[in-house]
Amino acid sequence: MAYVVGALPTRTRRVTIIAQDPSVRRGRKIVMGEVAIPREDLRAGPWGHRVQVVDYDATLDRYRKPKPPAAKDDPYTGKDPDRLIADPEFHAWNCYAIVMSTLARFEFALGRRIPWSFGGHQIKVVPHAFADANAFYSRQDEAILFGYFEGYRDTVFTCLSHDVIAHETTHALLDGLRERYMDPSSPDQAAFHEGFADIVALLSVFALPGVVERIIDLGIDRKHERPQPSRRIAIDRLSETRLFEGLLGLGEQMGEEIQGVRGAALRRSAKITPSPTLYRSDPAFQEAHRRGELLVAAVLRAFVAAWRNRLAALGDESALRVGSKTLDRERVVEEGAALAETLLTTAIRALDYAPTVDLKFGDYLSAVLTSDREVRPDDKKYELRRRLRDAFASYGIKPRGSAAGGAWPRAPEGLTYAGVHLEALQRDPDEVFRFLWDNRRALKLDEGAYTEVLSVRPCTRVDPDDGFTLHETVAECVQIRRLRAGELHLVHVRRPDGMPDDTEVTLYGGGALIFDEFGRLKYWVGKAVGGEMGGEDQSAQLLRRWVSGAFETDRRRSRRFAALHLQRAVRAATRKEEW
Numbered sequence: 001m002a003y004v005v006g007a008l009p010t011r012t013r014r015v016t017i018i019a020q021d022p023s024v025r026r027g028r029k030i031v032m033g034e035v036a037i038p039r040e041d042l043r044a045g046p047w048g049h050r051v052q053v054v055d056y057d058a059t060l061d062r063y064r065k066p067k068p069p070a071a072k073d074d075p076y077t078g079k080d081p082d083r084l085i086a087d088p089e090f091h092a093w094n095c096y097a098i099v100m101s102t103l104a105r106f107e108f109a110l111g112r113r114i115p116w117s118f119g120g121h122q123i124k125v126v127p128h129a130f131a132d133a134n135a136f137y138s139r140q141d142e143a144i145l146f147g148y149f150e151g152y153r154d155t156v157f158t159c160l161s162h163d164v165i166a167h168e169t170t171h172a173l174l175d176g177l178r179e180r181y182m183d184p185s186s187p188d189q190a191a192f193h194e195g196f197a198d199i200v201a202l203l204s205v206f207a208l209p210g211v212v213e214r215i216i217d218l219g220i221d222r223k224h225e226r227p228q229p230s231r232r233i234a235i236d237r238l239s240e241t242r243l244f245e246g247l248l249g250l251g252e253q254m255g256e257e258i259q260g261v262r263g264a265a266l267r268r269s270a271k272i273t274p275s276p277t278l279y280r281s282d283p284a285f286q287e288a289h290r291r292g293e294l295l296v297a298a299v300l301r302a303f304v305a306a307w308r309n310r311l312a313a314l315g316d317e318s319a320l321r322v323g324s325k326t327l328d329r330e331r332v333v334e335e336g337a338a339l340a341e342t343l344l345t346t347a348i349r350a351l352d353y354a355p356t357v358d359l360k361f362g363d364y365l366s367a368v369l370t371s372d373r374e375v376r377p378d379d380k381k382y383e384l385r386r387r388l389r390d391a392f393a394s395y396g397i398k399p400r401g402s403a404a405g406g407a408w409p410r411a412p413e414g415l416t417y418a419g420v421h422l423e424a425l426q427r428d429p430d431e432v433f434r435f436l437w438d439n440r441r442a443l444k445l446d447e448g449a450y451t452e453v454l455s456v457r458p459c460t461r462v463d464p465d466d467g468f469t470l471h472e473t474v475a476e477c478v479q480i481r482r483l484r485a486g487e488l489h490l491v492h493v494r495r496p497d498g499m500p501d502d503t504e505v506t507l508y509g510g511g512a513l514i515f516d517e518f519g520r521l522k523y524w525v526g527k528a529v530g531g532e533m534g535g536e537d538q539s540a541q542l543l544r545r546w547v548s549g550a551f552e553t554d555r556r557r558s559r560r561f562a563a564l565h566l567q568r569a570v571r572a573a574t575r576k577e578e579w
């Protein structure tokens with residue numbers, strides 16, 4: 001269950017944090033947890049190689065000078081949590097540790113260093129940024145800002161909420177990995193940023209045994225929540241329904257005071273009863289935030305189903321061994337936390353296998369199914385891929401990959417590698433471009449579009465369960481084609497009704513390339529600029545942008561109001577987290 005970055009335990013240290021937020025308590029005690037973070041030589045702040053905590057409060061125009069870093073490995077272990085929540089020094093530590101552990105999870109899952117979206121190495125983290133019930137990531141400020149506000153009883157600090165910190169950090173990382181996901185496209189793409197940030201946040205919290213313990217308390221011992229619950233639990237009491245009730249119960253408790261402002265991701269998503277029509281046609285779920293909750297709901301259902309499945313298998317073993325289908329409470333908790341850890345890694349790893357533009361939930365599902373099979377070919381323990389497929393299907397989301405089990409098909413046969421060098425292909429964008437150029441017809445690239453290789457990254461991915469290591473190189477390319485509405489038929493895209501012939505239209509395509517360790521292309525997750533390969537996608541997307549008035553912006557842009565408007569649009573997109 002130990003979470004190890006890069007399989008070198010001495011490079012990390014385990015530190016004490018608040019497991020979720022001060023409202024999640026067992027009895028009267030705040031539930032605490034531990035996360036693994038890279039060991040590093042800190043400056044006062046804490047200020048490390050990737051994170052600088054700056055305790056500046058804009059509302060009061062006040063800067064708090066930090067104390068020098070503690071010499072102890074885990075400075076807050078054993079301290080009274082009720083005192084810690086009033087200590088600004090601990091607030092700074094808590095968000096430093098959770099931002100770093102979220103970054104470490106991404107780096108472990110993707111098997112390489114992950115840059116922040118804004119290009120610099122260090123992100124600023126501001127624990128008491130302003131007096132407001134809000135927290136957000138800001139690309140321009142290169143910062144994550146946490147607010148505080150007066151709650152029912154005391155001041156509520158968003159910097160003490162694990163899921164808020166992990167959620168905002170995920171925005172900052174995802175934005176760096178897939179920059180075009182902020183573009184106006186389909187309702188799915190708009191919803192993905194929020195849904196994915198919630199998935200990472202919630203699974204990070206479930207990976208802490210103290211939190212899983214609460215799920216068991218609330219789901220299994222609900223009626224008689226006792227200080228000394230029984231040590232063994234009968235398997236029939238660990239049904240999917242009861243486990244799910246536990247999740248809901250936790251959702252009710254999590255951020256009790258923040259809930260009014262933050263949509264309470266767990267509670268809301270767990271309450272969505274599976275139905276395929278929500279995704280397909282329910283108008284309420286066309287809106288980005290609600291739509292994102294469908295993605296979260298599907299992952300939660302898969303989590304509970306896989307957990308139940310695992311416990312049932314252990315119950316059968318126990319029946320053989322001790323003659324009764326019961327399990328140690330501690331074991332049930334451990335299994336839940338370990339599964340959350342695995343599922344979280346799977347969810348993050350899929351990003352490399354996801355399209356670079358115009359993402360649909362079904363694309364993400366295929367990316368999950370394909371990347372997981374590559375690193376974890378043996379899925380007997382959890383049957384995670386089947387659970388994910390079933391859970392997504394119950395919400396009407398089907399994989400878009402055409403290979404067996406909903407995975408992406410292998411790259412086409414007969415590609416040429418004559419002009420490229422393996423060494424260079426693993427790190428040089430020009431070399432990857434050469435490969436694309438030589439194979440542009442086989443990969444169905446648009447020959448009239450501007451094409452750019454955005455990144456080339458060698459990765460080493462590890463399955464911690466059996467130590468299996470996979471070497472891959474991932475590259476991203478984007479294709480951009482500008483044309484007039486009157487020319488859309490050239491790329492098989494329908495002109496929306498009423499769009500004048502001379503309207504300037506920009507279409508995006510491109511994709512992700514996954515090379516194996518010998519430099520052979522394994523997968524090409526491409527989206528066509530035109531309608532030929534992408535089917536209805538481009539026409540539908542263009543129609544949506546036209547109807548939503550996106551071209552008003554384009555026309556104004558051409559009248560040179562560009563800079564101002566763009567700035568406003570970008571600010572609106574990144575300045576405020578809409579809870």
Ligand SMILES: [Zn+2]
Binds near residue numbers: 193197
């Ligand atoms: Zn968000």
